Amino acid sequence: MSDRRVLANAVRALAMDAVEAANNGHPGMPMGMADIAEVLWNDFYSHSPNQPKWFNRDRFLLSNGHGSMLQYALLHLSGYDLSINDLKQFRELHSKTPGHPEYNETPGVETTTGPLGQGFANAVGFALAEKTLAGHYNRPGHDIVDHHTFVFLGDGCMMEGVSHEAASLAGTWKLGKLVAIYDDNGISIDGEVHGWFTDDTPKRFEAYGWKVIRDVDGHNPEAIKAALAEAVSGGDQPVLICAKTIIGFGAPHKQGKEESHGSPLGKAEIAAARDELDWRHAPFEIPQEIYAGWDARKAGDERVAKWETAFAAYAQAFPELAAELQQRLSGELPADWSEKSAAYIRQIQAAGGDVATRKASQQAIGAFAPLLPSLFGGSADLAPSNLTLWKGSKSVTGPDGNYAHYGVREFGMSAIANGIALHGGFIPYDATFLVFSDYARNAVRMSALIPAQVIHVYTHDSIGLGADGPTHQPIEHIPSLRYIPGNHVWRPCDDVESAVSWQQAIERKGKPSCLIFSRQNLKHQHRSDEQLAQIKQGGYVLSDPADGQFKAILLATGSEVELAMEASRALADAGVPVRVVSLPCAEVFDAQPLEYREAVLPGWCRARVAVEAALADYWRKYVGLDGEVIGMHSFGASAPGDVLLEHFGFTVPKVVDAVKRVIG
Secondary structure, three states: OOOOOHHHHHHEEEEEEEHHOOOOOOOOOHHHHHHHHHHHHHHHHOOOOOOOOOOOOOOEEOHHHHHHHHHHHHHHHOOOOOOOOOHOOOOOOOOOOOOOOOOOOOOOOOOOOOOOOOOHHHHHHHHHHHHHHHHHEEEEOOOOOOOOOOEEHHHHHOOHHHHHHHHHHHHHHOOOOOEEEEEEEEEOOOOEEEHHHOOOOOHHHHHHOEEEEEEOOOOOHHHHHHHHHHHHOOOOOEEEEEEEOOOOOOOOOOOOOOHHHHOOOOOOHHHHHHHHHHHOOOOOOHHHHHHHOOOOHHOOOOOOHHHHHHHHHHHOOOHHHHHHHHHHHHOOOOOHHHHHHHHHHHHHHHHHEEEHHHHHHHHHHHHHHHHHEEEEEEEEEOOOOOOOOOOOEOOOOOOOOOOEEEEOOHHHHHHHHHHHHHHHHOEEEEEEEEEHHHHHHHHHHHHOOEEEEEOEEEEOOOOHHOOOOOOOOOHHHHHHHHOOOOOOOOOOOHHHHHHHHHHHHOOOOOOOEEEOOOOOOOOOOOOOOHHHHHHHHEEEEEOOOOOOOOOOEEEEEEEEHHHHHHHHHHHHHHHOOOOEOOOOOEEEEEHHHHHHHHHOOOOOOOEEEEEEEEHHHHHHHHOOOEEEEEEEEOOOOOOOHHHHHHOOOOOOHHHHHHHHHHHH
């Protein structure tokens, strides 16, 4: 048995033992891909176990994240801060080895994977980030941004539609430092895939513009090494290595079968596998000579030191570029950001203007982007409608881009944006119509779960968009986005709140936001300096009676704030004083101290009416059983926007009547 096979068998043994100890998990993929992983990590993968966040490291992503024990075994054996006891705690509460790889839980894990195909799309984002940074900062003789992205993926990833979207873009963008290794074992949970997956995968990727290395024996180290050497030899095509493997390799009675995919092998089969692999060690026992064969700490330290020397020379030659890159990689905002962003917000509050909030959003991008080299835009074939381009936008098809035209690929777009954010050096924003956030839904959920600082821009936010009809009119989308834990959803009412929403999303380091904008023009609202400062608290009193005495509270967001203000004036004329509360971000408001929330929504005032052109039920937590909600209870219809708003009850008389009812 070769030394390489012995090293790979350590991965197989740890995978078998950890899954057995947990009594659940996926041993098949780690056992099948162990030989490929051994060659990649020991001969090609440039990393540093002692400094897992070293910037110029290669990135390794496990898109088929159910095989997480492969990654954990590699990290442990290579010298990362992941002990054998951590492996023994596989899938246990609060362990560093959760069931699927989770970003920030385990040193060396670059992204959270599990939903198949998304890790592959993340990898496209990583590779795009590397190429874009290299195009901006590298200079002749100074390739200080120079690393590969390696991603493992399986049959399930290939079946998911997001892999088609991401692969197509990777070829178009010529991501020559992206290397995908396809675990072609022909098995998924239901069994042999020939009944539901007969794609000619190599041809598919060749059609996307990839270089494809076919029919690599995934258990032959020399064949694997030759394929990887060819993959990293240069060129502007992303590379797919199609590796033929046997799932559960080494388990004599279950290898090549779905039984090894997602269940423990069992004590008898593990004993048989130990015999088959000639592995004569107790569970979780790794001999020192095998650790020595894997240990990457010294080599990693040398890589870091060499790069730091190169960066010092770069900084001496190009001090401004080096300082800017370091600032971007730190994740901190420029020193003048706070002052200049606040000045812009004060400026538009003073000037005022009745514009659609999608236009106000574009104006905010135009003001903020010159301050933020890290801001990276994109839209799913809707840039003229989403209004996400600004005068400094440059396509990533050029050498130094900052804007991606994703085409009609909402899911791929958002999953790629997650990868761009995680790579470092960027704050990405993506965009589509709000109703099509459904296509991207799981990637938006992953933005919050990872978490990744992606700003998801959604325009055409209600039935107010008009005659395109119910297929394009979002109803349940805003509350559904609010229900994602850790997600901040901003629905601003005018140009000022729009700018604040951008400011707050940009300042929300490492975490996502959704910005929801209107198609139709909205009135600029007048505010005091105190009110202006309170917008960032998520909710505030926009209007009170002159004497401060009110009988009811109107709550609203977005386009319905204007309606609430009109209704408050009509109620005042009728002798019914009301307070108007604008609540652009419920999640931020709910996190405020109790004293502030009580000052805005005092408990004594149970006469409350909420108004939002979205699903009504969300607002029950604010208005209670005594209050009313003017919202949507059905899908929309095709008609001009103003006609629809009247038809569905978003009118001053309806709001006035509701207030009178709750007052009693």
